[in-house]
Amino acid sequence: MxxxxxxxxxxxxxxxxxxxxxxxxxxxxxxxxxxxxxxxxxxxxxxxxxxxxxxxxxxxxxxxxxxxxxxxxxxxxxxxxxxxxxxxxxxxxxxxxxxxxxxxxxxxxxxxxxxxxxxxxxxxxxxxxxxxxxxxxxHPTQALLDAYSLKEKFSNLENRNILIVGDIMHSRVALSNIFLLKMLGANVKLCAPRSLIPHHIESLGVSFESDFKKAIKWCDAVNMLRVQNERMNQNYFPSIHEYKNLYGLNLSLLKSINRNIVILHPGPINRGVEITSDVADSEHSIILDQVxxxxxxxxxxxxxxxxxxxxxx
Amino acid sequence: MSKKEILNKNQIDTILNRLACQLLENHAFLKNTILIGLQPRGVFLLDKLTEILLNKHGINDVNYGKLDITFFRDDFRRLDKQLTANFSKMNISVEGKKIILIDDVLYTGRSIRSALTAIDTFGRPIKIELLVLIDRRYSRELPIQPDYVGIQVDTIQNDKVVVEWEGTKKSDSIYLIKDL
Missing domain, CATH: 3.40.50.1370 (Aspartate/ornithine carbamoyltransferase)
Structure with a gap:
C-alpha cells in the first residue's frame, strides 16, 4: 500500500x-x-x-x-x-x-x-x-462491504455477472451496489416485478430481466433484496405469495441451475419471502461473511x- | 549532504553471528522464545538471524512472527503522508512466551512503544526483550533501551541511518547520511 x-x-x-x-x-x-x-x-x-x-x-x-x-x-x-x-x-x-x-x-x-x-x-x-x-x-458502506465480500470469493469482479433481485425501487443498497459493481467492471442485471424497477434505470449501464428463473442461470452471484413495505405507499405487486413464487430464492431453484453461485443479502432477511431458510443458511450464502x-x-x-x-x- | 558507510557486509555478518550467539546463550536454544520482526524493515533482520540460527547452529524450529505497528502508532493524523500498513503474520500464540522484538534501527523509541502495545493484542508474554542492529544513542524520546545491540552510533536529529539489505540493494550495508 x-x-x-x-x-x-x-x-x-x-x-x-x-x-x-x-x-x-x-x-x-x-x-x-x-x-x-x-x-x-x-x-x-x-x-x-x-x-x-x-x-x-x-x-x-x-x-x-x-x-x-x-x-x-x-x-x-x-x-x-x-x-x-x-x-x-x-x-x-x-x-x-x-x-x-x-x-x-x-x-x-x-x-x-x-x-x-x-x-x-x-x-x-x-x-x-x-x-x-x-x-x-x-448506502455506500453496505455496497462496499458487499463488493469486498464478493472480491474475497472471486478476487476480481471484472466481467463477473451479478444479479440484484427484489425491491430496486426503494433500495438504497441497490443503487450504491450498481454504482460500485459497475466501477469494478462487473456486469449487473436487475430482476424484479417491473413495478419495482425505477424508470430509466438502464441509463446506469445495467440490464433488466423480469423472469427470475432465467436471470439466475446467468449470474455468478445474486444479491437478494428485501421488499421494503415501510417505504411503499401503494401495492406494487398483487400479493406476497405471488412475489415469493416468482422472485423468491429456494433450494429447488438453486439446485436446478446446476452451478455454484454466491448468495448475498444485506439483511434484515424476510425468511420465506425473498429467500428460504435452507438457502440463507446454505454453503452458497455469504450473508454472515458480509456482516x-x-x-x-x-x-x-x-x-x-x-x-x-x-x-x- | 555526506554519505558514509559505517558497516560493510563482512562487519554486518560478524555482528549478526554475535547477536545470534547471544540469543542462544540467554534463551536456552530459543525453546520458549519467539523472535518477532517489526514490519517492514525489522523483518529483513529477522530473516538474517533465522538463517544464521539454521545454517550455523542447526536450529530449524525457531518460532517467529512479523508484527505491523501501523494502527498502534502515536503519530496518526500528525504526518502529512498516510501511514502505510503491512500485514502481521503471527501464527503462534505469545501467551506465556518470551518475546524478542527485532528492528533494524532504534531511534526515538516510539516504534518500540507501539510494538509493545501491538504485541499485547496477541496475548500476554512473560517477558519482552529488544534486539536492534543500530542504536542511535542520545536520540530517545521515551525511556526505552535495547537488550541486544549490533552497534551504537552517535547522531543528531537531522542525520539519517540507512540500512540496505542484499536482495533489495546491491549488498548488505549501513550508511550514515549527514545533512551538512
Missing amino acids: NHKKLSVNHLLGIKYLNISDVNLIFETADFFKELINRPIKKVPTLRDITIANLFFENSTRTKLSFELAQKRLSADIINFSASQSSIKKGETLIDTVKNILAMKVDMIVIRHPNPGTANFLSKNIDSCVINAGDGTHE QNGVAVRMAIIYLLASKIIVPK
Missing part, C-alpha cells in the same frame, strides 16, 4: 468515490480484518476522535457494525436516535447536529429517511460526514477519513 489518501473528506455515496478510493478502502480493510480476528481486537489509533452516530431511522446491523468498528478503533462515541430526541419537540436537523458538534465531535455517521441528508449536512457543518443510508438514495466484513470495511472507512481530520496545533 502506498502513501495514498482518499480523494474525499466525507463518504456521502459511491458515486463520489473513484476506483483508487475503493481499492484503498479494500486494502485497508484487509489489515483490519486480520486485526479483528486477534485475541484482543482493539487498536488505539482513534483515541482522540469523537464520533456521533445519528440514526433517524431504525437500524440493527448497520448501527451495531458502525459502533463496533468505532470501538475497535478506540474512538469515543455518542449515539442518538430520533425517537428519543428533541426532533420530536420541533428542532431542525441542522440545529440538532450543530448542538452535537458544539460538544466537540469530529465525525458524524448519519442515517436519515430523506435522500440527500448526508450531502446537505456535509455542506452546512464543519465535520466529517459518513452516510449510513439516506432514504432511497445511497463480519462490514466491521472491517467500516473500520477502514472511518480510519481513512479520520486521517484527514487536522490535529489542532
Whole structure:
C-alpha cells in the first residue's frame, strides 16, 4: 500500500468515490480484518476522535457494525436516535447536529429517511460526514462491504455477472451496489416485478430481466433484496405469495441451475419471502461473511477519513 | 549532504553471528522464545538471524512472527503522508512466551512503544526483550533501551541511518547520511 489518501473528506455515496478510493478502502480493510480476528481486537489509533452516530431511522446491523468498528478503533462515541430526541419537540436537523458538534465531535455517521441528508449536512457543518443510508438514495458502506465480500470469493469482479433481485425501487443498497459493481467492471442485471424497477434505470449501464428463473442461470452471484413495505405507499405487486413464487430464492431453484453461485443479502432477511431458510443458511450464502466484513470495511472507512481530520496545533 | 558507510557486509555478518550467539546463550536454544520482526524493515533482520540460527547452529524450529505497528502508532493524523500498513503474520500464540522484538534501527523509541502495545493484542508474554542492529544513542524520546545491540552510533536529529539489505540493494550495508 502506498502513501495514498482518499480523494474525499466525507463518504456521502459511491458515486463520489473513484476506483483508487475503493481499492484503498479494500486494502485497508484487509489489515483490519486480520486485526479483528486477534485475541484482543482493539487498536488505539482513534483515541482522540469523537464520533456521533445519528440514526433517524431504525437500524440493527448497520448501527451495531458502525459502533463496533468505532470501538475497535478506540474512538469515543455518542449515539442518538430520533425517537428519543428533541426532533420530536420541533428542532431542525441542522440545529440538532450543530448542538452535537458544539460538544466537540469530529465525525458524524448519519442515517436519515430523506435522500440527500448526508450531502446537505456535509455542506452546512464543519465535520466529517459518513452516510449510513439516506432514504432511497445511497448506502455506500453496505455496497462496499458487499463488493469486498464478493472480491474475497472471486478476487476480481471484472466481467463477473451479478444479479440484484427484489425491491430496486426503494433500495438504497441497490443503487450504491450498481454504482460500485459497475466501477469494478462487473456486469449487473436487475430482476424484479417491473413495478419495482425505477424508470430509466438502464441509463446506469445495467440490464433488466423480469423472469427470475432465467436471470439466475446467468449470474455468478445474486444479491437478494428485501421488499421494503415501510417505504411503499401503494401495492406494487398483487400479493406476497405471488412475489415469493416468482422472485423468491429456494433450494429447488438453486439446485436446478446446476452451478455454484454466491448468495448475498444485506439483511434484515424476510425468511420465506425473498429467500428460504435452507438457502440463507446454505454453503452458497455469504450473508454472515458480509456482516463480519462490514466491521472491517467500516473500520477502514472511518480510519481513512479520520486521517484527514487536522490535529489542532 | 555526506554519505558514509559505517558497516560493510563482512562487519554486518560478524555482528549478526554475535547477536545470534547471544540469543542462544540467554534463551536456552530459543525453546520458549519467539523472535518477532517489526514490519517492514525489522523483518529483513529477522530473516538474517533465522538463517544464521539454521545454517550455523542447526536450529530449524525457531518460532517467529512479523508484527505491523501501523494502527498502534502515536503519530496518526500528525504526518502529512498516510501511514502505510503491512500485514502481521503471527501464527503462534505469545501467551506465556518470551518475546524478542527485532528492528533494524532504534531511534526515538516510539516504534518500540507501539510494538509493545501491538504485541499485547496477541496475548500476554512473560517477558519482552529488544534486539536492534543500530542504536542511535542520545536520540530517545521515551525511556526505552535495547537488550541486544549490533552497534551504537552517535547522531543528531537531522542525520539519517540507512540500512540496505542484499536482495533489495546491491549488498548488505549501513550508511550514515549527514545533512551538512
